[in-house]
Structures are given as structure tokens and as C-alpha cells.
Amino acid sequence: MAGSILLDGLWEFRFLPGASHDSADAAKTEMTEFMAVPGCFDALKKYFGQFGCGVYRRTVECGGTVRLAIGGIGLAARVFWDGREIGTCLYPWSSETIVFDAGAHGRHELRIAVDNLRGDDPSALFHNFYDFYGYGGLYDSVTLEELPEHYFERIEAIPLDIGSGKVRFRVFSAGKVPENYKLQFFFDHAPAPACEVEAAGPLWEAVLPVPDFRIWSPDTPNLHSVTVRSSSHSISTEFGIRRIEAAGGKLLLNGKPLRLIGYNRHEAHPDFGPATPLQIMLDDLTMIRDQGCNFIRGCHYPQKEAFLSLCDRMGMLVWDESLGWGNSEAHLKNPEFIRKQCEQTRRMVRRSINHPGVILWGFLNEADTSVNSAREIVTKLCATIREADLSRPITFASNCCTKDVCLDLADVISFNTYPGWYGGLERPDSIDMIEPELSRLAEFASLPEYRDKPVIISEIGASAIVGDHSGMRWSEEYQARLLETVFRFLRNHPRCTGLLIWQFSNAKSYSCGGHSLSRPRGFNNKGLVDEYRRPKLAWHRITELLRAEPVRRGDGQPPTGVGKK
């Protein structure tokens, strides 16, 4: 077996109703049907709304030490090789890598038992009350690679200087690492190495200039690639040379102030759940870019590699965040919750670090950061990120806003606020709440302790049911009018670096519990396009506004893709 093999396609399957991934049956139960990988079993009509364990099975021809990489799981899984448990996956939406001894070369059985169960345990990363659906299944590709004795785990490429094209490379090795070994660096698929270096130990790092480098920006999304080879193994990655920093109340990309406009986007589609095919990601990004936006918040979990690679290529700037939603003080103080939060955030940074499109790290959407006890987890999450990457600013989306006691810990202040939607129900028209509320936040963010931090309005919006043209709340007209007011007010506001509209498309939520009366059809209906990406009035309105006054995409060049018919 040369290189890694993609295990996507048809797997055998059995659904065990009510069972968890811990079920004793998972390792031996008979298979009854087929299921697609990547895919979510409960995105199918047959299993929709059912809870239990889906057991996936297939055979693989390989042997020796192998690395199994599972791109993303929902919600918890156990992995078996020839009936023996080889690992667990306990971080929803995250990837998992398992290195193990596959035995003699030949045909072996691989099983992944994954459940969509959720409980009330305060240490859990996913909860019943979150406003997006926790599907069961394998959200992303599965690959397997036979490893040599000394192999590479991962490679990091962090741009250090956009003037000279210098990049810090870190190559992580594992297995039987020799005391000294040679590494060859090949850039941009060149047949000959650009340099050969002597390396030692499991972590080797050096600063190297990239030959014929070109700067990455939204208008010039130039990517480079590097392949590192030893006598036994090789590893490759793409990367971009650009600088992002938060300074003087602004976000600067390659030294120039950014103005960010875009959407919160869930990885969601009614037919696929979060296992959206590449074509849908590409269509979404093309719509968003051609509308004239330059920014996406990947809410509320780590983004997939394929999505981030598309963003890199299309010049889209991304806020990547780890999984969390409205967590209370009880969660934030729970030691196991803190540990899991830090671990999934560390994994996210490792996975996304080479993507130039990612300009911001985030975590803990709308946690209760109004209480002093929240400072511990926020401090730990910031430290976890800074230990792994000092090249990007950190933020978290706060709905505690002016009552938040953790804003000083982040580099960028981000507020989620819903004037004109939540609250003000007694008024005949609530749109007039928008400007006072946004002015209040801007004034607060201009206090001496905050004025050096850039500000992003990270969520704002209103629900609209397609075809409701009453002009009242829930109508397409009301949503369009609310967002037009927001857009006009914030478009050139001196204290606003970024606006992220909530949200790009309608996304599946729950129609039970706290959401019963607010999520008609079981969807969060605040999308500017519906769940099948059919535009509502607000989408057209924002398009017109962006055409009339295009946002500079980031490097002072005229915007691309805007104004095309």
C-alpha cells in the first residue's frame, strides 16, 4: 500500500436503537444494510429523529503500523480493528487520528460505532439545548496509511516575514526517531529540493525563505506548497505568506486595515447534515464571495480541512472556533469541561494552523462570561491557543456584551446582539432599537481599557419564513429592513472592524425543549437563504448594498467577483 488510502464510499451498517457507542454489541453485531461515508445516518428519512448507535463496518487490506484518520465524528465513537478496540473519538465535529499495530499484512475488519446520544452531563461538549442539530455519523473522510518505522506526524508552516518570505517550519516525527536524519524541502512541486538539512529529535524546526514567494491576500490568494522528505517518509502541506495582527483598535492584514463583512455559516444541509459534499461548500462560498463579502465565521465548531482549503483558494477570511454554545457557569467551572475544551481547541489549532484564510481563533460561543469564575476557562483557552500559535488574534462571541468580565483576555472584542428581534415585542416596530443598541456597544468598546481592541459584531439578524410578505416579524420584508438598517449603520462605523450577519442559510435545530416556540419546522430560520440556498429578500437587499459600495477585500485592490451579472 503506497501513501494513504481513502476509505470513503459504501460501508456496511447497522443501527442499534437507544444504544451508545459503548454498547457491547458494537464490536460483533451483524450488519443489515449499507451506509455512505462521509454521511450522517439520521440525515436519512429512515433514521431521522432517532437516537442510538450506528455501527459502520468495512474491510481493508494492509498491515504493520498504520495511521487511521477520521475527519470528523458526531457525536461519540469507538473504533475496532478485527474486534479489538483501538480508540475512541470523544470530541464532536473534531478529527481523530489513531496509530496502531494492524497485524500481519492481509485483509482486516474496521468498525466504527458512533452514537448521536446526548445527556445532561455538564462536562459534555455537546448539549441538548444547543441551537443546531447533533447528527450521528462520520462527518468527513476516513483515511488509512501504512507507516514506516520513523514517520512524520504533522508539519507547520508559520509565515514570519512578508518582506522576505521567511517561514518557520516545524516538522513533528514519531515512531523510532533516529538521532540524526536528513530532511529535504521541496517547494511548489519542484523536482529538486530547495535545501537539505540535518535534523535531530522528534521536533525539528527552522526558518527558511520560500523561493519566489508571493503574498497571500483575499485578492491575491497565492498559495505555496512544501513537501518534506526523509529517507523513509514524506509529508506535504499548503500554506500562504501573509500577516494578520490586531493593533490600535483595528485588524491589519499585511499591514493594511481590514473591514470584514460576511456571514455566520453552519456546515449544514437538510439532505446531508454536517457531512456536506464539497460541491455544496463550493457553491456556498461562491455565493458569499460573489455577493461581495470577505469573511465567514465557522459557527460553532472546528471547520473541515476541505472547507478551509476552499477558503484559502477563494480568498475568504475565516474565524475558526471550537465547539461550545451558551454554556452556563456550571459548565465553565467543571474541570472535565475545561479539560475537554482545551483539548478540542488545541486540536483545532493544529489542524487549521497552515491555512492562510484563518485569521481569528475563537471558542465558547455565548458562554456566561459575565461571571468572574469564567475567567479561568477563558484564560486557559487563550493560553492553549497562544502556546500553539502566536500568529493570529483570539476572540470569543459574547452575548453578555457590556456585562462581560472576560473581554480583556481576548485580542478582539466580539458581540452577539439581536436588537429588533429578541426583546422589544411590545413596540409596534422594533427596528428603531438597532441604532441605539449598536451605538451603546460602540461607546462601551471605546472605553480606555478596550479601545485598542478591534470590534466585531459577530451575530445580528432576524428570522424570516420564505413566502411571508406581511412586513411583520417573521416576514422576508422585516428581515431585509432590519439587516439593511444594521448594514447602513455599521458599514463605515469607525468602531466596527467586522460585521457577521446571522446567518448564511437556515440550519437544522431542534423543535423541542427551549426551542419549541421559536424554531418553526425545527429550523433556525434566520438564514438569508433557506436551507436549500434559495435567496430570501434580505439576500438581494444585501447584494444591492454591497454592489453600491463594495467592501475592499483586504489588500487595497479593487474587489473581485462583485458586480458580475
Ligand code: ADA
Ligand atoms: C445565538 C447563537 C446562535 C443562534 C442565535 C439565534 O446568538 O449564538 O447559534 O442560536 O442566537 O438564532 O437565536
